[in-house]
Amino acid sequence: MSPNPAPVLRAKGVDVRYGAQLAVQGADLTLLPGEVVAVTGSSGSGKSSLLHCLAGVLAPSAGSVSFEGREYGALGDEELSALRRERFGYVFQHGELLPELTVEENASLPLRLAGQRKGPAHRAATPVLERLGMGEFAERRVSQLSGGQAQRVAVARALVHQPAVVFADEPTGALDSVNAAAVLDEFLTLARDRGTAVLLVTHDEGVASHADRRYVMRDGRISLGRGVPSPATGEPASRSAS
Numbered sequence: 706m707s708p709n710p711a712p713v714l715r716a717k718g719v720d721v722r723y724g725a726q727l728a729v730q731g732a733d734l735t736l737l738p739g740e741v742v743a744v745t746g747s748s749g750s751g752k753s754s755l756l757h758c759l760a761g762v763l764a765p766s767a768g769s770v771s772f773e774g775r776e777y778g779a780l781g782d783e784e785l786s787a788l789r790r791e792r793f794g795y796v797f798q799h800g801e802l803l804p805e806l807t808v809e810e811n812a813s814l815p816l817r818l819a820g821q822r823k824g825p826a827h828r829a830a831t832p833v834l835e836r837l838g839m840g841e842f843a844e845r846r847v848s849q850l851s852g853g854q855a856q857r858v859a860v861a862r863a864l865v866h867q868p869a870v871v872f873a874d875e876p877t878g879a880l881d882s883v884n885a886a887a888v889l890d891e892f893l894t895l896a897r898d899r900g901t902a903v904l905l906v907t908h909d910e911g912v913a914s915h916a917d918r919r920y921v922m923r924d925g926r927i928s929l930g931r932g933v934p935s936p937a938t939g940e941p942a943s944r945s946a947s
């Protein structure tokens with residue numbers, strides 16, 4: 706990576722409002738290529754709301770989000786959909802796997818949507834599923850999996866097309882420590898080898914401790930974690946969330 710790579714993702718002054726409630730307030734965040742960034746914070750502090758804005762699935766009430774310098778607000782619906790489908794990978798809290806499809810069909814879906822044929826798409830998904838301990842379940846329907854198994858399929862689906870950015874909301878929440886480590890390893894390897902930027906929302910200190918940088922959310926406000934270098938200045942943040 707060059708010393709000062711351009712951010713792949715940048716949020717400026719993002720608010721998320723639900724009726725009278727301001728769930729996210731003035732959030733500024735940058736994500737560089739190849740870095741793993743963790744967002745932590747207590748339940749209800751606004752982490753998922755912010756993640757959904759950054760991923761382009763929820764429009765901010767104020768502020769802007771841009772990917773590779775292009776603001777989402779300036780993109781047409783088709784362009785934004787194509788961006789989400791082709792350049793982003795998602796692991797969201799509420800599944801979104803297709804229960805009647807098999808494990809390999811679900812995991813290879815981003816490649817199929819990009820026009821790949823079934824055989825090559827399934828072959829591309831196989832090593833990812835194997836590394837996540839799901840190889841032996843490739844032909845099983847997702848409706849017949851445990852919660853932790855389904856979560857690993859969701860991770861495989863988020864990574865199979867080698868996206869530019871992975872957005873993951875509690876991606877290890879349903880996993881034991883061995884499988885959580887396998888998921889974390891996949892994220893770290895993709896970031897190091899492919900320059901993928903990974904944004905993780907997590908309650909798991911063990912997972913967050915492996916991130917290159919950390920943000921903390923409190924009551925809708927985000928700040929850099931204590932002692933974490935700012936991507937803009939390289940200087941450590943002088944204090945944690947206020």
Ligand SMILES: Nc1ncnc2c1ncn2[C@@H]1O[C@H](COP(=O)(O)OP(=O)(O)OP(=O)(O)O)[C@@H](O)[C@H]1O
Binds near residue numbers: 723749751
């Ligand atoms: N669709 C919605 N409509 C109304 N209020 C919402 C909606 N989604 C979230 N909220 C509220 O916004 C606040 C932030 O929620 P959010 O899910 O972003 O927090 P979180 O930090 O991700 O929480 P958790 O760790 O429990 O997942 C909460 O008070 C929540 O009740």
